[in-house]
Amino acid sequence: MADTKITQAMIDAYDEYTHLTLDRRGFMARLTRLAGSGAAAAAIAPMLAANAAKAAMVAPDDARVVAEDVTYPGAGGEMKGYLVRPAGAEGRLPAIIVIHENRGLNPHIRDVARRLALEGFVALAPDFLSPLGGTPDDEEKARGMFGQLDRAAVAADGVATVAFLEAHARASGKVGAVGFCWGGGAVNDLAVASPALDAGVAYYGRQADTAEVAKIEAPLLLHYAGQDERINAGIDAYRAALETAGKVFTIHVYDGVQHAFNNDTSEARYDAAAAKLAWERTLAFFREHLA
Known part of the structure; x- marks a missing residue:
């Protein structure tokens, strides 16, 4: 969907949030402005963040x-x-x-x-x-x-x-x-x-x-x-x-x-x-x- 397109400005905002001084509330407010709506921001935020549920390349119980x-x-x-x-x-x-x-x-x-x-x-x-x-x-x-x-x-x-x-x-x-x-x-x-x-x-x-x-x-x-x-x-x-x-x-x-x-x-x-x-x-x- 067009409203969930990730832009460089969104990635930069996430970088400021994760490494500099922007807090979670400030990040979501900026992302909402960039995405055009709160719903779009809510969809984009997990795509910017790391997802711990992603499958590992080598499973924890790998016998090797x-x-x-x-x-x-x-x-x-x-x-x-x-x-x-x-x-x-x-x-x-x-x-x-x-x-x-x-x-x-x-x-x-x-x-x-x-x-x-x-x-x-x-x-x-x-x-x-x-x-x-x-x-x-x-x-x-x-x-x-x-x-x-x-x-x-x-x-x-x-x-x-x-x-x-x-x-x-x-x-x-x-x-x-x-x-x-x-x-x-x-x-x-x-x-x-x-x-x-x-x-x-x-x-x-x-x-x-x-x-x-x-x-x-x-x-x-x-x-x-x-x-x-x-x-x-x-x-x-x-x-x-x-x-x-x-x-x-x-x-x-x-x-x-x-x-x-x-x-x-x-x-x-x-x-x-x-x-x-x-x-x-x-x-x-x-x-x-x-x-």
């Missing part, structure tokens, strides 16, 4: 993986996480930290961890809301909790996660990290904070402080969405800082796609072609640097 909820020492207290490995794998495997978006450790991120396990990695998806009691079932509540997190404390918990995986009995000692949205920014910060990190992949994430770039040791693979002005505003300065510091990095910008293009639970923003290409590049990058 062994998955468990774990706890381990963080920098300032106990961390919760979801640990997955391929079933029947012999020997030690490289490990990858999977860092969630600003909705916390939800079913989609657990699914991404299982996907990585099927590719031959030990995957750990930490819950960075652990210091606040963990990710709640209510995603709106989870979103509000992220403002309570201290950026340096998050990086310190990331460093502790690297150390946990380095010493894990099933892992080879090589540790990478991949993050999405909020988690992409956390990967960039982790690369600054942890010289032990062996590879980092950030999907449409906030860049690290350019003054801290010289501390980065890990090679980086940075995926950006072409239609993502807020995040992309920092690309040029980050690229210049990485080049000046002589760091190993690759930047890909996927033209015409939206922030969160990799999240297949988000109907309006998911782009299958870009997600497939970025995932193939991500796997090749990890296989090169975590071998």
Whole structure:
């Protein structure tokens, strides 16, 4: 229907709501104006949001993986996480930290961890809301909790996660990290904070402080969405800082796609072609640097 057509302005409003200062009421009011009616806005809002009911690419009970909820020492207290490995794998495997978006450790991120396990990695998806009691079932509540997190404390918990995986009995000692949205920014910060990190992949994430770039040791693979002005505003300065510091990095910008293009639970923003290409590049990058 014409009145449910999703426009860039609607996507921008959702981005402001999920990442900046617009609250739920303000978002729905703006969406109603853009859509032309409250009924149209009500139909469009779920298409913009992630849908937790979407089927996982790898089912939680898939016999090809062994998955468990774990706890381990963080920098300032106990961390919760979801640990997955391929079933029947012999020997030690490289490990990858999977860092969630600003909705916390939800079913989609657990699914991404299982996907990585099927590719031959030990995957750990930490819950960075652990210091606040963990990710709640209510995603709106989870979103509000992220403002309570201290950026340096998050990086310190990331460093502790690297150390946990380095010493894990099933892992080879090589540790990478991949993050999405909020988690992409956390990967960039982790690369600054942890010289032990062996590879980092950030999907449409906030860049690290350019003054801290010289501390980065890990090679980086940075995926950006072409239609993502807020995040992309920092690309040029980050690229210049990485080049000046002589760091190993690759930047890909996927033209015409939206922030969160990799999240297949988000109907309006998911782009299958870009997600497939970025995932193939991500796997090749990890296989090169975590071998």
